[in-house]
Amino acid sequence: MESIRIDETSPIHADAVQEDFDAEFDAMVASWSAERWLFENGESNEAQECIDALLEARAIKASAEAREQQCLARLEALALESAEAEAPSAHGDSREIAWRSMAAEIAVATRMSDRTVQAMMGRATALVHTLPSVLDALGADRISFGHARVILEHAVGIEPAALDEYQRITLERAEETTPGRLAATAKIAAARLRAESFEERHARAREGRKVTIRDLDGGMSELVQVLPTVYAAAVFDRLTRQAKAVAATGDPRTRDQLRADLAMDLLLTGEPACGEDAPHTPASGIRAEVAILIPAFTLLGESDEPATLLGRGPIDLDTACRLASQAPELVRVLTDPVTGMVINADNYRPTSSLRRYLEQRDRHCGFPVCNRDARYTDIDHTIPWEHGGRTVPGNLACLCRGHHTLKHHGGWTVKQTSPGILEWTSPLGRVVSDAAPPGPRFEPEPPPDPALSSARSIDDLHDADSPAPF
Known part of the structure; x- marks a missing residue:
């Protein structure tokens, strides 16, 4: 469905916009095939038809959300334009008053708080005017509004000249993954493209560390600590x-x-x-145990690419180097500086080292829409051990407990098309592949260590939290 644009040079009234939208929405709903909802004979696959109807509804929703962003941005612009024609108010800046008045107008019409509407208008204006490709992708149902919000959130501070490249990188990833997984790509892309270095941004953000408390119902409270990512991840681990x-x-x-x-x-x-x-x-x-990836060229002073806390995002180089100097064990991972392909990894053994290799390769659970950190997953044989599957990287993948169970008991089938890339087939026949995570990419399976073949059970590769093999 094509996104709907508003001519910002022409007058527009909020009621007219709503009426046009209502009429268009009703027409789209009326155009749906009645058979999709009737399921009159037993030969039809009701579940598949419901999924198809759901996808159609989401396409309409995406187009409507793009239209909403355009309306909100235009309404904010109209408020500011009206203030330009008037003398400053005795009660303060006329632009501020006009903007707040428009937010209140929308709040009353939509039964939302004016503070919520103010945030929505600011987000919509930024999306319409700074990220037009993202808005087009939303209107065309190539991404969801959740993806758009992630891209917008991390675009702050990127110079206008670099926004096209930022949109290209993030949209390419957004069209094949979830908003949760997209955040890691957006963080890294933004850190690389901002004129201000990540080190400078981190130094400023670090000054805002704090602890806050918020009362909840039932005699409970929420204690929130804001601190550098590497330490937050270590505390949680x-x-x-x-x-x-x-x-x-x-x-x-x-x-x-x-x-x-x-x-x-x-x-x-x-x-x-x-x-x-x-x-x-x-x-x-x-x-605590955390995995930090430090580019070799950065250590040599020939690159400003930030260090990365595995599964989280960039961290400042000083902290990364200090932690690396204190680490009881280091794993050397050599990558091609152009393609990012992993060339070699040290300490390759069938137990803890193999798991570490798989965690760094997979990053997260191998189910296409799961963002569970690979460190807290099970190691699963794609081809079961009892059916001849080998305990080698090309037949192993990180799956969270829920999707590990789904693979064996939920009617889903899985094959590993290349090391770490899983192709899932649902009970309804839908085929979907997990996209390769951003960052280092691993070359095809290394020569098997003879010791690996001696493993009698997948339990050899599990930590204490892992279930018995299926």
Whole structure:
């Protein structure tokens, strides 16, 4: 469906825009085939027809959302244009008053708060005037509004001359992945294209670190800590490892409950709670583990490409180098400086090193719309071990627990078209492939280590959180 544009030089009235939209929407809905909803005979595949109808509805929704952005941007422009023709108000800047008045007008018409409408107008204006290709892609149903918001969020600070390249990079990724996964690409692209270096932006952002509290219902509160990404990821990783250790003792609490309780204990007492029953004792002494990718040319001072916290995004080079200097173990990963293809990886062994290799290759769960960090997934044989599948990288992939179960019991079939790239076929016959994650790409399967073939079970590659092989 083509996106709908508004001629900004012509007058426009909010009621007329709404009436035109309502008429067009009604016409599109009326054009749907009645058979799609009737399912009169048993030979039709009702589930597939419902999915097709859902996709049609989403296409209409995407076009409508693009139209909404154009209307909001034009209404903001009209408010500012009207202020230009008037003398400054005695109550303050006339532009500010006109803008707030228009926001209130829209808020009343849409039954939203004026603060929400103000944010919507600002976002719409930025999208219409600075990211037109993103708006076109939204109107054409190539991306969702969630994708558009991610691209817009990370476009802040990019010079106008670099916006075309930013849109090209992010849209190419957006059309094949989820908004959650797109965020990593957008962060890295923005860090590379901004005139201000990532180091400068990080130094300024770091000054805003803080802890806040917000009251919730039921006698609960939300404690939020804003701190550098590398430390936030390390804190969460340590809490997760401690929670797994506690859960292994038979503690009935959920993983989220354990993380929350352990964080509280550590902040209040400096160590996990210990006592007569001491369910936290197995968690003491666990250290956080994070993976940091530092480009070799950056270390040599020949590139300003930022270091990357695996699965999160760019971090400042000083922190990356300091942590690398203190790391008990380093894994050297050689990549082609032009293509990004991984040429070689050290310490290739069948257990922890193989898992580390797979985590850095896959980055996240191999299901096309899952963004679960690969460090917290199971290692799955694409061709099951009991059916002759080998324990080698070309037959292994990272799957979260839910999608691991779905593969074996949900009617889905999977094949690995190339190392780390999974092609899934749904019970309804829909075929979809997981896109390769941004960053280093791994060459075809390295020569197998004879030790790998001696593994008797996939359990050899799992941590304590992994299930028995299916």
